[in-house]
Amino acid sequence: MASEDEEFTMLFQDFYPSLCRFLECLLGGRAPLAQDLAQESFLQLHRTAWETLPAGEARFWLYRVARNMAINEFRKSNTRYRLFDRVVEAMRPRARNPEQEYEVQERNAMVLEMLQTLPEDQRAALLLREQEQLSYREIGRVLNVSESKVKVDIFRARASLRERWTRLSGISRVARMGN
Amino acid sequence: MNCRFSEKISSLIDGELVPAEAREVERHLLTCSECEQLRADFLSLRSQIIGFETSLQPEVQNRALQKILARPGRTRGLQWNFGTQAIAFAMLVIVAAIIGFVAYQKSNNQRGQKDVALVVQTPSPAPAATVEPGKQPDVKESPEPQPAPSKNSGDKSPRQAPNKRPIVREPKPGEQFAAVPERVRSADAETMTAMHFETSERLLLAFKNVRLDQPSAAEEVGYERKRAKQLVYQNMLLKREADAAGDVQISSLLENLEPILIDIANLPDQPDENTVRAIRERVERKNIVGLLRVNSTALARALD
Numbered sequence: 001m002a003s004e005d006e007e008f009t010m011l012f013q014d015f016y017p018s019l020c021r022f023l024e025c026l027l028g029g030r031a032p033l034a035q036d037l038a039q040e041s042f043l044q045l046h047r048t049a050w051e052t053l054p055a056g057e058a059r060f061w062l063y064r065v066a067r068n069m070a071i072n073e074f075r076k077s078n079t080r081y082r083l084f085d086r087v088v089e090a091m092r093p094r095a096r097n098p099e100q101e102y103e104v105q106e107r108n109a110m111v112l113e114m115l116q117t118l119p120e121d122q123r124a125a126l127l128l129r130e131q132e133q134l135s136y137r138e139i140g141r142v143l144n145v146s147e148s149k150v151k152v153d154i155f156r157a158r159a160s161l162r163e164r165w166t167r168l169s170g171i172s173r174v175a176r177m178g179n
Numbered sequence: 180m181n182c183r184f185s186e187k188i189s190s191l192i193d194g195e196l197v198p199a200e201a202r203e204v205e206r207h208l209l210t211c212s213e214c215e216q217l218r219a220d221f222l223s224l225r226s227q228i229i230g231f232e233t234s235l236q237p238e239v240q241n242r243a244l245q246k247i248l249a250r251p252g253r254t255r256g257l258q259w260n261f262g263t264q265a266i267a268f269a270m271l272v273i274v275a276a277i278i279g280f281v282a283y284q285k286s287n288n289q290r291g292q293k294d295v296a297l298v299v300q301t302p303s304p305a306p307a308a309t310v311e312p313g314k315q316p317d318v319k320e321s322p323e324p325q326p327a328p329s330k331n332s333g334d335k336s337p338r339q340a341p342n343k344r345p346i347v348r349e350p351k352p353g354e355q356f357a358a359v360p361e362r363v364r365s366a367d368a369e370t371m372t373a374m375h376f377e378t379s380e381r382l383l384l385a386f387k388n389v390r391l392d393q394p395s396a397a398e399e400v401g402y403e404r405k406r407a408k409q410l411v412y413q414n415m416l417l418k419r420e421a422d423a424a425g426d427v428q429i430s431s432l433l434e435n436l437e438p439i440l441i442d443i444a445n446l447p448d449q450p451d452e453n454t455v456r457a458i459r460e461r462v463e464r465k466n467i468v469g470l471l472r473v474n475s476t477a478l479a480r481a482l483d
Contacts, residue, residue, distance in 0.1 A: 005248060008248070009248070012243075012247070013240075013244075013379050015241055016243065016244070017233060017240065018237055020233045020235045021231065021232075021235075024231075024233050024234070025228075025231060029190075031233070031234045031235070034233075035235060035239055035243070036242075039243040039246065041249065042243070042244075043247050046247050061196075061403075073375055085274075104232055107227070107230055107231070108231055108232060110227070111227055111228060111230070111231045112231075114227075115228075117259060121390035126228070127228070129193060130225050130228040130229055131229060131231070133468055133469060133472075135194050135195070135384075135387060136193070136388075136389050137388075146221060151186075151189075151190060151195065152186075154189060154193070155185075155186045155190075157370040158189055158221050158224060159185070159189075161224050162217070162220045162221065162224060164218075164223060165220070165223075165227075
């Protein structure tokens, strides 16, 4: 049992932060909710599937379950939670210096804002590709779609983000020139 | 984005094109400025998305793990995970089965006691009907009690031994950015290193995606081998440059990359699956692709 728990702990340490990041981006920056869902996914894995999953499958299982939970949250679309999350986020103690913190916050906010313009399936596919480095085949397994759909979704997501990014950069350049 | 190659640029930077297509797109990039710009923009977007930092605190992570491990009643095999309605329905079935069984027992007892006049009990409050002698009564046997719901076979299945899982290390957010070079070297060397990292990343991604069971596997491996050979020499030169400039991080990354490139370059025409898997596992274990990606984008950003 001890070694099983050790294995699980290793898996948790390796993937929990990545899963949180994936969910946070998917949920539009709702960090506490993302952490709860990541924890819930691991809890389900530990209680139900850990011993029966074949080797190497746990990662895909986790991302699949976590993404389904995130979709359920979208359906709820509860603004009360969103407000609560933002309050919690604002009250969170920070370790970095304010300048670094500001920079990270700015970048994160911009990434989230851009990602939120994408449909959920494109966003999930792109995040799994860029952040988790999964291949199209692996993404297809997580999202339960074909490889060709993954390819198209990722391209469309990139094209759409690029267009938005170019527009935003143009606006900020004009604003800087105005100042 | 009117060029017909646009979509392939996206697959190219993901290392998802077959060698022939990759070569074609790479050749096209040399002549089409629009696609070259598209590629640069896609890579820039990638660096923005990778740069997203989760606000997860270490203490939250530890707390979450403790909560999961401390949760009692870890179930093995099937999990009884029914809702309230399902439980209520199951209870109802059990109660009905008990009542049926008791009624059956009772009717059996009554049959034993009354040999002459057989009384058929009906659920209605109507008076009991007396059967005329000599006439065979139309006796309806009360139904056999249903056997109790059998336990799910999953419960009886032998417990599976836990699988030994190969744990694949993922780049930690801090770990990725720890590899960003601090020291500034000559722009030429940095540009070359950034390009080298990007090409190597593409090679490793493509190598990861090679399917040995496909008929085109030999051609794909041959192509990756050729690219790896070219990159090995470049890798050596750039490592020497990084050593001379005292850039320890870049040098160490190049040092880790070198044996992998050599292994790919030395693959036979028809490599066996174990050899390919061993190289892939080494790439994953050392997180080379992640580090290459972060460093190439960081260098490109610095050059911008």
